[in-house]
Amino acid sequence: MGAETQDTVDQYGIPIIPDPADAASRKHQAIVDAALTEFLAEGYSAASMEAITSRSGVSKATIYKHFGSKERLFLAVVGGVLPKTYAGLKPFNSTIAEATDLRAALVQLTTDWARILLRPDIMSLRRLVIGEIDRFPQLGQLWYRVSYEMNNGPLIDAFTELRARGALDVPDPGLAVQQLVAVTVGVPQLVHTFSTGTEVDGAELDRMISSGVDLFLARYARS
Amino acid sequence: MGAETQDTVDQYGIPIIPDPADAASRKHQAIVDAALTEFLAEGYSAASMEAITSRSGVSKATIYKHFGSKERLFLAVVGGVLPKTYAGLKPFNSTIAEATDLRAALVQLTTDWARILLRPDIMSLRRLVIGEIDRFPQLGQLWYRVSYEMNNGPLIDAFTELRARGALDVPDPGLAVQQLVAVTVGVPQLVHTFSTGTEVDGAELDRMISSGVDLFLARYARS
DNA sequence: GTCTATACGGAGATAGAC
């Protein structure tokens, strides 16, 4: 309703009048947020533009002006949130090649990944994307590309370097990374993929992860 | 349209007139088949009872007489096909505990599982169930229960026996089975979960599976 | 048990004022 332009003030009580570009981008963001909530809760088909309208406080016509169609809105919203999600995993990658205690470093890395990837909102996003793959194959490609660039790629580089230094015996670093992920994060992830609402048990997670890392190192560690 | 009652004959050319119960159950089956096809192609919400009507050759009212609502139809169809799918995996389980060459037996077992679970129609079913978990949590429970009873359960028993005989060093058979599945079937399954239409490469699959079994045995085999 | 015809609501999308 434009209420923000009258109510919003800065720290000195001076009203902040957004310039047109900012006003538009605020609406833009409100639409994106509302749409993501609705799509996560209802799935693509059952989500209604009506509900997104109510949630966002923006009129339906405005949404269509900004995004053109329900399909384009869906792709823009989900395609926009995916990289942000995986960007949070990137920082954890750098220390593997330089770690003095490789086992501890791998446990730390995979635990950090698991903590994020098992978050209920991210599990929901994952289910949403998987369920709509047939209708939006682009999202499947994007998910794969993002997770590869942010996670697997850097870890493959680290493994390759560790192999060159004689610390790891990995004939195929790419496959080894897939196996490490599968045997650590993958185990609880599979469980939580099919059961909604159940919290992740911390002790259970630690047990799975450290057992998985031990399994991994039993084969690939240069003793 | 009842054409079957006039055209169907037995091996001697004698017309077969279905009694009412058979006629009803034929319709029932036609509805189930058509519904499964439609749900797999469109997802739950986008699937239309209209389309299921056309595909099945049965009127819409009949479908509602048989199943009551779209939700009940969905649950009946998907809940019915899940056990059939996993029943095909059961025969492969029995030979593990008695195998002379454990590695070969595990490769064989997980390869058989993978060949079935990676089939495009079963991957689609899996995506459908995952995408609808929030609205149909029963299906998630069912999937988990079925896959546990048909696969993990028997394999856990086999591992427990192999441990008792000193052939395997598995402190936690349940976790070990999860890890074996994750590191063999799970690896290609993850890839195919996010990409539709791509065929499974046989050589690639063999490579992943045997590498996964080697990884598993490097830790758990009693040398 | 099965069909045809229809009720009734809500979906996505847009026209036109401001």
Next chain:
DNA sequence: GTCTATCTCCGTATAGAC
């Protein structure tokens, strides 16, 4: 750029004849 009001169609579900 944004809103209100509306168009059009298709969805699920059912009434009533046979």
